Amino acid sequence: MKKYIIVVAGGKGLRMGGDIPKQFIPVKGKPVLMRTLEAFYAYDKCINIILVLPVDQQDYWKRLCAEYGFTLPHRIANGGETRFHSVKNGLALVDDRNSVVGVHDGVRPFVSQEVIAACYAAAEEKQAVIPVIDVVETVRRIEADEKSVTVPRDCYKLVQTPQVFTASLLKQAYGQTYTSAFTDDASVVEALGHPVFLIPGNRENIKLTTPFDLKVAEVLV
Numbered sequence: 001m002k003k004y005i006i007v008v009a010g011g012k013g014l015r016m017g018g019d020i021p022k023q024f025i026p027v028k029g030k031p032v033l034m035r036t037l038e039a040f041y042a043y044d045k046c047i048n049i050i051l052v053l054p055v056d057q058q059d060y061w062k063r064l065c066a067e068y069g070f071t072l073p074h075r076i077a078n079g080g081e082t083r084f085h086s087v088k089n090g091l092a093l094v095d096d097r098n099s100v101v102g103v104h105d106g107v108r109p110f111v112s113q114e115v116i117a118a119c120y121a122a123a124e125e126k127q128a129v130i131p132v133i134d135v136v137e138t139v140r141r142i143e144a145d146e147k148s149v150t151v152p153r154d155c156y157k158l159v160q161t162p163q164v165f166t167a168s169l170l171k172q173a174y175g176q177t178y179t180s181a182f183t184d185d186a187s188v189v190e191a192l193g194h195p196v197f198l199i200p201g202n203r204e205n206i207k208l209t210t211p212f213d214l215k216v217a218e219v220l221v
């Protein structure tokens with residue numbers, strides 16, 4: 001089976017703020033996005049890497065690659081209005097015949113080799129696979145009138161990427177009309193009525209979302 005990974009880095013990074021888009025920020029001297037692409041290349045040197053970037057950041061990325069001597073093969077697609085639209089643009093470069101395709105946040109550089117391998121292996125049988133981790137704190141639901149209530153944490157999981165699917169299924173799912181409930185790829189596939197299979201993720205696989213996460217990143221490298 002042919003393997004693809006769509007690495008989405010088409011967002012605005014509003015919660016991170018700062019002058020440099022978060023995917024280009026160096027962590028221990030190397031831009032986040034290069035670390036992320038390297039993780040997938042280390043898993044499989046034949047994987048087809050599709051990087052989704054805003055149009056106005058693509059020249060900057062190419063200059064950065066030259067500066068760092070970064071030569072991992074990849075194709076570039078244009079970022080979209082939302083993550084959904086960015087993934088859809090990346091999917092346009094995927095040949096869905098006998099293929100599996102993963103979607104991974106460009107700002108999750110610490111995904112483990114074991115998790116990548118497990119997601120791709122399971123996708124061939126299950127068709128739709130996502131990594132999740134346990135909730136390690138008590139969870140409360142906010143209710144009306146300033147009330148709140150503890151809920152059973154075992155009923156919840158935190159969702160990571162890569163989310164891996166047979167390419168034909170993911171393309172069919174992304175043919176649907178966008179709704180704001182589509183916060184990840186699993187939610188898009190489930191809207192077709194297709195079940196999603198959960199496997200254990202790795203706790204280091206954080207999404208670099210706020211400046212605090214960058215501090216954590218520096219110790220995770």
Ligand SMILES: Nc1ccn([C@@H]2O[C@H](COP(=O)(O)OP(=O)(O)OP(=O)(O)O)[C@@H](O)[C@H]2O)c(=O)n1
Pocket residue numbers: 008009010011012013014015016052079080081082083084086087104105106107207208209
């Ligand atoms: N239009 C968008 C929005 C998000 N993403 C990507 O989806 C991933 C997860 O999104 P998030 O961390 O929420 O990134 P942003 O949307 O950029 O962050 P924010 O909501 O703080 O602006 C990121 O790698 C981001 O670049 C994307 O490719 N295209």
Ligand SMILES: C[C@](O)(CO)[C@H](O)COP(=O)(O)O
Pocket residue numbers: 083105159160161183184185207
């Ligand atoms: C796809 C995702 O990483 C799963 O946890 C996450 O939903 C993306 O972040 P956002 O804040 O929903 O854009």
